[in-house]
Amino acid sequence: MAGVLDTVNSRTQMVGQNRLELLLFKLGTSQVYGINVFKVKEVLQCPKLTMMPKLNPVVRGVAHIRGGTIPILDLSMATGAAPLPNVENSFVIISEYNRTVQGFLVSSVERIVNTNWESIHPPPSGTGKESYLTAVTELDGKLVEIIDVEKVIAEVVPSGDAISDEILEEIPQEDDEDLGHILIVDDSSVARKQVQKCMESVGLETTLFKNGAEALEHLKALVEQGINPADKYIMMISDIEMPEMDGYTLTSAVKADPNMSELHIMLHTSLSGVFNHAMVEKVGADDFMAKFSPDSLASKAVNVLKGDYNPVYKGGE
Template sequence: MSSIIDGVDQRTNLAGTNRLELLLFRLGTAQLYGINVFKVREAIACPALTKLPQSHPNIKGMASIRGQTVSIVDLSQSIGRRPIQDMAESFVILAEYNRSVQGFLVTSVERIINISWSDVLPPPAASGASSYLTAITKFEDKLVQIIDVEQVLAEVMGIQADVSSELVNNYSEHNQEIRQHILVVDDSSVARNQIKRTLEQIGLEITLAKNGKEALDMLKAWKANGEDIYEKIALMISDIEMPEMDGYTLTSEVRNDPAMKSLPILLHTSMSGTFNQALVSKVGADKFIPKFSADELAAAVQSMLK
């Protein structure tokens, strides 16, 4: 099964074109789910698992994969559906999120599809299992649901969003009379709240947008109202993977507009890989950091604002 994602490194040319490739999988029903191929290392038959006492109930166990110990998370149970029972017939998608490798237990792995981010839409109003969705799309007239993996991991692993007192004090000492305004763009509600909480600790005001299109519409509306973008906001922090318009395309659109082309932009993403650094220069962003370290984010923002 791992062969279906062989050559993933060759697909990096998709980034920056507002397109993505999704690995489709199922969780015991006919419903299709998707995960961005960029985050996937491989898909394998479920290996032998070692159950750890007092671990989170959504963690099926630990597995040794290519010399690395990996937590295996039951993705079905994590989004409020029935736990996966037949381990022998199940698969594990190894993915890299937020600086670490996790295994997501699924019942089947289907295929890879290539689509435009403009065809990926925000999910309907959150309720029940849909509260774990970050986006939806269609493929061959079938609905594909994209799970908010960051929310799943925050609940299972926990994420620290407290900034060290040293950074808080350092910023307060140098910015006592300045209340700077930051535009934060991320399709994950968990990620938006983590970033908001982090930056508010160092005295910043935050405006939130759910995707690149919403953020660009905000910027254009401010410009149309006669507001100076550089006085309105001091910095934009954007995720890369987002429905309707990704972070690379958003950055390119900003850079191509004379009224906002010099706006400082920090790309902040759970995606990993050296291609991100190259694309920062390609699309014109100022900096890239992976999610999620509260101190690293706060320090990067402080540095850019200076």
């Protein structure tokens, strides 16, 4: 297992080409799961865990790793299955999501595979709203399930989603007129609802899509109707990691089309790392923000709405 992520930093050139690499793992059964390598900071044998009072049962303890204290979540329990046995023989995937670092307890880590977002598909329609799947793909004739980690974290460690009064006071007051419309693109049901609630809290209408392919089709349909997407939407807030078409590819396609290029695009993602900043500029996005800060997100939307937002990207938060 040592060295399985040694070359992660050298793989960032794939970003923006609708490609990704998945770290495959298991949760005590033969089913294979995947997580984007770019969300993984480290993989290690499960260290000694310290139990803490009042933790969610899914948190099997905390680990002291490289000077920090990290909660270790049992992904099997988090998705409704039995706790993983033999914790000491398990592995921990240390990852960073939504500005937080946590470890995911898994029974085994398999390998890293190179694939593309076109081969990653939304989960079957019959999986239901309670499913923890955000996408599926097929590798070597076997189904690989990608867990909606944002949903897991939101349930285990709920974060506040209220917008401060200070931000709300900045919202322009329009009589008998809609403030504007926001296009939201994200494959995570939790993330879509978070952004939708945030935007509607400041008085904006929302239209939601689950991946970049659906959003691009919608924008092209508007153009065919003679509608400039920039006239309909004050901005598009898009995730980066999505089945079928990622946010980088979506942004490139929109900005390359003179009929849509004026649409203000902010990439809103749980991914972290300096490669994001370079890629945001490369694909032509107007801004980038790490998930999820209600005040920051609302403030950016209000600034765009008020027309005092500089559209030149100057670095994400």
